[in-house]
Amino acid sequence: MTEEQQNSSPQQEESHKPDSTMKHIVSFAAMIVLTVAAFYIVMEDVVEPNMILPLLLFFASIQVVLQLFTFMHLNQKGTAYYTIFIFTGVIIAVVSAVGIILM
Amino acid sequence: MVVVALFLAAIVLGGYNKNFLERVKGSTVWDWMTTVDHKKIGIMYFMSGIVFFLIGGLEAILIRLQLMVPANDLFVGDIYNQILTMHGTTMIFLAAMPLLFGLMNVIVPLQIGARDVAFPFLNSLGFWFFTAGGIILNLSWFFGGAPDAGWTSYVSLALNEYSPGPGVDYYVLGLQISGIGSLISGINFLATIINMRTPGMTLLRMPLFTWTTFVASALLLFAMPALTVGLLLLMFDRLFGANFFDYTMGGSSVLWEHLFWIFGHPEVYIVILPAFGILSEIISTFSKKRLFGYTSMVFATVLIGFLGFMVWVHHMFTVGLGPVSNSIFAVATMAIGVPTGIKVFNWLFTMWGGEIRFTTAMLWAVGFIPTFVVGGMTGVMLAVPPADFQYHDSYFVVAHFHYVLVGGTVFGIFAAAFYWWPKMFGKMLHEGLGKFQFWTFFIGFHLTFFPQHFLGLFGMPRRVFTYQANVGLESINMLSTIGVIGMTLGTLAFGINIYRSLFIDKTKAPADPWNGRTLEWAISSPPPEYNFAQLPLVRGYDALWVEKEAGKKELTPAEPLGSIHMPSSSYLPLVMAIGVFISGMGFIARGDYSMGIFGLIILGIAMFMRSFEVDHGYHIEPEEIEKDKGVDA
Amino acid sequence: MKRRNIWRGLFVFALFALVLTGCSGHESLNVLDPSGSAGEKQLDLIKLSFLIMLGVFAVVITIYIYVLIRFRKRKGVDVMPKQTHGNTKLEIIWTVIPIILLGILAVPTVTTTFDLTKIAQDEEVVNVKVTGYQYWWEFEYPELGIKTAQELHIPVGKKINFEIHGKDVLHSFWIPALGGKVDVIPGRVTNVILDANKPGDYQGKCAELCGAGHALMDFKVKAHSAEDFDKWVTQMQAPPAELTTDSEKRGEEVFQQNCLGCHAGINQSVPGPDLSKFGTRDTIAGMLKNNPENLKKWLHDPQAIKAGANMPKIDYLEEKDLDALVDYLESRK
Amino acid sequence: MASDAHTNTNHASNHLETATLEGKNKVLGFWLFLAAEVVLFACLFGTYLALKSQTMSGPTSMELFDLNLVIVATALLLTSSLTSVFAMSAMNQRKLKLMQFWLGVTVFLGLAFLILEIYEFVHYIHLGHTFMSSAFGSAFYALVGTHGAHVTFGIIWISSLMIQAQKRGINTDTAPKLFVSSLYWHFIDVVWVFIFSLVYLLGKVG
Numbered sequence A: 001m002t003e004e005q006q007n008s009s010p011q012q013e014e015s016h017k018p019d020s021t022m023k024h025i026v027s028f029a030a031m032i033v034l035t036v037a038a039f040y041i042v043m044e045d046v047v048e049p050n051m052i053l054p055l056l057l058f059f060a061s062i063q064v065v066l067q068l069f070t071f072m073h074l075n076q077k078g079t080a081y082y083t084i085f086i087f088t089g090v091i092i093a094v095v096s097a098v099g100i101i102l103m
Numbered sequence B: 001m002v003v004v005a006l007f008l009a010a011i012v013l014g015g016y017n018k019n020f021l022e023r024v025k026g027s028t029v030w031d032w033m034t035t036v037d038h039k040k041i042g043i044m045y046f047m048s049g050i051v052f053f054l055i056g057g058l059e060a061i062l063i064r065l066q067l068m069v070p071a072n073d074l075f076v077g078d079i080y081n082q083i084l085t086m087h088g089t090t091m092i093f094l095a096a097m098p099l100l101f102g103l104m105n106v107i108v109p110l111q112i113g114a115r116d117v118a119f120p121f122l123n124s125l126g127f128w129f130f131t132a133g134g135i136i137l138n139l140s141w142f143f144g145g146a147p148d149a150g151w152t153s154y155v156s157l158a159l160n161e162y163s164p165g166p167g168v169d170y171y172v173l174g175l176q177i178s179g180i181g182s183l184i185s186g187i188n189f190l191a192t193i194i195n196m197r198t199p200g201m202t203l204l205r206m207p208l209f210t211w212t213t214f215v216a217s218a219l220l221l222f223a224m225p226a227l228t229v230g231l232l233l234l235m236f237d238r239l240f241g242a243n244f245f246d247y248t249m250g251g252s253s254v255l256w257e258h259l260f261w262i263f264g265h266p267e268v269y270i271v272i273l274p275a276f277g278i279l280s281e282i283i284s285t286f287s288k289k290r291l292f293g294y295t296s297m298v299f300a301t302v303l304i305g306f307l308g309f310m311v312w313v314h315h316m317f318t319v320g321l322g323p324v325s326n327s328i329f330a331v332a333t334m335a336i337g338v339p340t341g342i343k344v345f346n347w348l349f350t351m352w353g354g355e356i357r358f359t360t361a362m363l364w365a366v367g368f369i370p371t372f373v374v375g376g377m378t379g380v381m382l383a384v385p386p387a388d389f390q391y392h393d394s395y396f397v398v399a400h401f402h403y404v405l406v407g408g409t410v411f412g413i414f415a416a417a418f419y420w421w422p423k424m425f426g427k428m429l430h431e432g433l434g435k436f437q438f439w440t441f442f443i444g445f446h447l448t449f450f451p452q453h454f455l456g457l458f459g460m461p462r463r464v465f466t467y468q469a470n471v472g473l474e475s476i477n478m479l480s481t482i483g484v485i486g487m488t489l490g491t492l493a494f495g496i497n498i499y500r501s502l503f504i505d506k507t508k509a510p511a512d513p514w515n516g517r518t519l520e521w522a523i524s525s526p527p528p529e530y531n532f533a534q535l536p537l538v539r540g541y542d543a544l545w546v547e548k549e550a551g552k553k554e555l556t557p558a559e560p561l562g563s564i565h566m567p568s569s570s571y572l573p574l575v576m577a578i579g580v581f582i583s584g585m586g587f588i589a590r591g592d593y594s595m596g597i598f599g600l601i602i603l604g605i606a607m608f609m610r611s612f613e614v615d616h617g618y619h620i621e622p623e624e625i626e627k628d629k630g631v632d633a
Numbered sequence C: 001m002k003r004r005n006i007w008r009g010l011f012v013f014a015l016f017a018l019v020l021t022g023c024s025g026h027e028s029l030n031v032l033d034p035s036g037s038a039g040e041k042q043l044d045l046i047k048l049s050f051l052i053m054l055g056v057f058a059v060v061i062t063i064y065i066y067v068l069i070r071f072r073k074r075k076g077v078d079v080m081p082k083q084t085h086g087n088t089k090l091e092i093i094w095t096v097i098p099i100i101l102l103g104i105l106a107v108p109t110v111t112t113t114f115d116l117t118k119i120a121q122d123e124e125v126v127n128v129k130v131t132g133y134q135y136w137w138e139f140e141y142p143e144l145g146i147k148t149a150q151e152l153h154i155p156v157g158k159k160i161n162f163e164i165h166g167k168d169v170l171h172s173f174w175i176p177a178l179g180g181k182v183d184v185i186p187g188r189v190t191n192v193i194l195d196a197n198k199p200g201d202y203q204g205k206c207a208e209l210c211g212a213g214h215a216l217m218d219f220k221v222k223a224h225s226a227e228d229f230d231k232w233v234t235q236m237q238a239p240p241a242e243l244t245t246d247s248e249k250r251g252e253e254v255f256q257q258n259c260l261g262c263h264a265g266i267n268q269s270v271p272g273p274d275l276s277k278f279g280t281r282d283t284i285a286g287m288l289k290n291n292p293e294n295l296k297k298w299l300h301d302p303q304a305i306k307a308g309a310n311m312p313k314i315d316y317l318e319e320k321d322l323d324a325l326v327d328y329l330e331s332r333k
Numbered sequence D: 001m002a003s004d005a006h007t008n009t010n011h012a013s014n015h016l017e018t019a020t021l022e023g024k025n026k027v028l029g030f031w032l033f034l035a036a037e038v039v040l041f042a043c044l045f046g047t048y049l050a051l052k053s054q055t056m057s058g059p060t061s062m063e064l065f066d067l068n069l070v071i072v073a074t075a076l077l078l079t080s081s082l083t084s085v086f087a088m089s090a091m092n093q094r095k096l097k098l099m100q101f102w103l104g105v106t107v108f109l110g111l112a113f114l115i116l117e118i119y120e121f122v123h124y125i126h127l128g129h130t131f132m133s134s135a136f137g138s139a140f141y142a143l144v145g146t147h148g149a150h151v152t153f154g155i156i157w158i159s160s161l162m163i164q165a166q167k168r169g170i171n172t173d174t175a176p177k178l179f180v181s182s183l184y185w186h187f188i189d190v191v192w193v194f195i196f197s198l199v200y201l202l203g204k205v206g
């Protein structure tokens, strides 16, 4: 096919070498930490109430990025289209959801 | 449906045997119903679109008849509301969209030099889902009454309490099912355009129709889910006692408006963008000139698509969301005028310095430009919130959207029909009849809808079945109804034209009747099932024109002649569609929903069968291809 | 080609010009001939946006006509046009000019959008609570203790602050001659500020599809001079007129037996309009001229007059009782 | 694109799922589908957040939600996301048994999550928080229930793919299916992250 990105050359397998397993575990650990942090700020009442929502959204967003780029392999070559479409979707989703909630 | 009926009939008559099965499998009907060939699916989309256009048009005629004179009592109250709801719903979802999908299906793979679409099976599934949904919607006339809450189906009017009949259930389930079909088609087009282009067909060499299909499909992808959610919630409210929209239980009717318009506004661009693409192709071809400002056209298309998601609140200016929201969305809406303007001027300057041939296709394109511009202008006027407080839900809006929907989308579709008919059917449409159709429809159109601007400004709300005498509305309404005669004549001429071309005219269309510029004109009309014997190598924008300028007769192949892999046809999409059809009707019938669940089980089984099926398709060998070529030459 | 397009251009222009000067359309519901300040502001924007659009359209149509005439294929001549790619300068021009034009439109748009929601501090306002029902309107003047239906009375020159409530489905409150509309949304309160600058009768409409009777959900707006308005207020505030004839007395009984369930007028939750001053109204159900004959017709079969109306048919009364009921209602002043 | 497209088992490539054009199409198509799902869930989230205070006379989110339960559910689903990645690694190393093992663990964790969710729903219904009790109830079950339906579908899907893989092995036909099912599973996890953040945690702070 014509598109450069689609021709993922056979030799970029970082994600499946043993050290990529390591990477997965590290990012998993990060997700656990973020999750725990989210629960912590809510259950333990350590931050100002109006900071909770922004923080929750922040933690969740990092988790999403981790999932997308490590577990779902968007960090690899040949995924430009996936990334473009997912993030366009995210922008539209955010605009729509915020619209619905605020109005 | 026909096949199922045939089966049943055969069983009843005791004639069910192997022989019969063989005969059915060999029949043309079976061939079409199980086909995964994008060209055949395209033709089926197009033809069902025409049928639904006639039904929607008939409903329009009834609307205009009722409104011809004040205090008319032809269709009063609920009946009128049913007609108007079905008119809008049918025209948008069952006429405009499938007509465009049909064209996209046939043409886009050819334009990008592909043998097939990315998901032939899903393509067929999308078509049959759409058909199932369309049939469900129209069955409402015969079983319990059509939906009557407008094509926007605003709650709480659409809730059980105020629409107790099954009408709105038909709307909810019919649209849900055909909507899933559209979403599937959208994904198919996107994947096809991304993955299936022939060597050399880079993104910035794609014809504009392909580009607009791409962007429109992306809009489908992101807009359809909002409708899906809206319809799901409405179904929960109506069938399962949920309270999303019932304010006495904390629900909100504004929520429905948001969900509907988050879908609804992109939807109008879904139906206009492909028309823009069609226009770009036709104007360029019949001006014998390269499209002016190709890159900015592409850019404008993408921008319109993106902005399309940021403006939905302009349908809700009168909801009282406050001046801040209204202002933001007003400015965003106006902004869309800029990329659209870029398109209009690029068309004009494509013709500038060209050699314009007024074929029927070109006439439609030429008629499109001023008509659509008027519609766009009234659009910008509507985008001014204080002024919209006056226009909203008046006939001014009706005039606006018919100028863009009929003057834009429908004119574009007619243009495309004349332009691509030879490629789709291997026959030509009659130019004289076509010109007759153009002039009657064009004049009738303006006569009908231009005066409606004034109806609105003189205080006539839309969706009313009657109006008062002596307040200055009679003569305008009469004029508006008279115009429909023109459109009816034109449509009838089109019907005759189709009949003539398919059943009477025996001459075959040449491969390239219009001195075309893009790849679809490089192969025979209609194309063989594998499209291209050898995938072409594309060496520039207007791929065929580039070769013509280089003095070549044929495209440069990008691969040696070899055996071609084809997907095998499948009856499963049809079975799945029958499953959802039964399910939809079951839920509409309410009761214990056993039929609804039964339908879903059919769907589930078919999905399993598909998942476990090992389908390697089949191959067409070079010898056969050579033979085809021989016949054609 | 040529002739038609020129003619169409002219036609468009002539018609719009005609209309903008307010030559046609009925004054009681003409958006182009407003009788209130909100409507005037809105008309200004309509005119401004229309003029800008007309300018753009003129440019487009000029190029269009020129191109179609100048570059059409001539018989026997076969030229190969130059395959131009584009022209950056031109493309910038037709990107920038529309942006500027839209800017010119956007500024007054935004200011007016905010203006329309404002009332000056020292301005005297009349508050009216509007409630939309399938398919009729209720108007309540909380400060004046008046409640009426189908007919809205307002004083000329004062801002009227409408507070709009809904009980069943969406409606939209629209008085074309006074200004733009606002939706009636059950569960939310919406607002619109209008005024009339000259006395007269205007038409009100429901502008949001609300069911079978939507087309007939009209109401009347009567703008009075200050004195006339005060007169009307006094009349409305006065206790109902005495019953004078026997027939009226009998009518009251009939009313109490048959109609009170819905038309109690006091109880909020009942679905019918308040009829305690029915005799003062110009219209029945907002659409029929108010006279005994029409009233009988209405009572006999409301749905024949207003499709989908929720009032039951009062066709079971004896002729005498019906007449009495009509007498009673018409005497409610 | 010619005949070799679907039979080509390019052993040099470890990316079995995109080794053929069909595979590439499938993965691309599935990403597109996920992009649509993003908007779908956004609308459900919007609906929920717009209606969450409309509890009528029923219990509020503050009174209802039990965070300990949510912690367990979250742990289950997050872990299953990891095991699903392991399964894909195994697949790309052509280790059928290992892959089946990890897929099995994934399905098992998914099932456990589902059971927990059903338990939670039953509990709420006893407290008077039902689909029909208020707009809040409707919106809550619509959002969390749609997620639950996705989990259910994922479990069925992955299980049936395990059967296929057992029968036919790992090849260019089964690999793309397995791969997209794992994408789906990760997506479900992503949605859950927002559910526990915006529904449960936010529901606790009011």
Ligand code: HEA
Residues within 6 Å of the ligand: B152, B268, B269, B271, B272, B314, B315, B333, B334, B336, B337, B338, B340, B341, B342, B344, B372, B373, B374, B375, B376, B377, B378, B379, B380, B382, B383, B384, B388, B391, B392, B393, B397, B400, B401, B404, B405, B408, B409, C056, C060, C097, C098, C099, C101, C102
């Ligand atoms: C094909 C369908 C289609 C298209 C393309 C459009 C295009 C536009 N529409 Fe329209 N619209 C509808 C279909 C469509 N609409 C429908 C169906 C409804 C009613 C739904 C219902 O309620 O039932 C509706 C309703 C509608 C409303 C709500 C009215 C109301 O209910 O109160 C508004 C308000 O802003 C609006 C605005 C616009 C604008 C600004 C554009 C713009 O995209 C137009 C852009 C085009 C131009 C501006 C012309 C060309 C440009 C130039 C020549 C350059 C120079 C221009 C400038 C300087 C401005 N539309």
Ligand code: HEA
Residues within 6 Å of the ligand: B053, B054, B055, B056, B057, B058, B060, B061, B063, B064, B084, B085, B087, B088, B089, B091, B092, B096, B149, B150, B151, B152, B398, B402, B405, B406, B409, B410, B448, B462, B463, B464, B465, B484, B487, B488, B491, B492
């Ligand atoms: C693509 C979309 C589309 C198209 C093409 C049309 C086409 C037409 N529409 Fe449409 N219309 C809508 C979309 C469309 N409309 C929508 C969305 C609404 C809003 C609905 C709502 O408010 O909810 C609407 C509403 C609407 C109204 C307002 C109703 C109201 O508010 O009360 C009117 C009134 O004049 C009208 C008229 C027409 C006419 C005369 C045509 C003509 O152009 C039609 C021309 C076609 C024909 C004349 C067909 C000819 C038929 C035959 C030749 C024979 C048929 C025979 C058989 C079936 C066997 N339409």
Ligand SMILES: [Cu+2]
Residues within 6 Å of the ligand: B264, B265, B268, B312, B314, B315
């Ligand atoms: Cu819009």
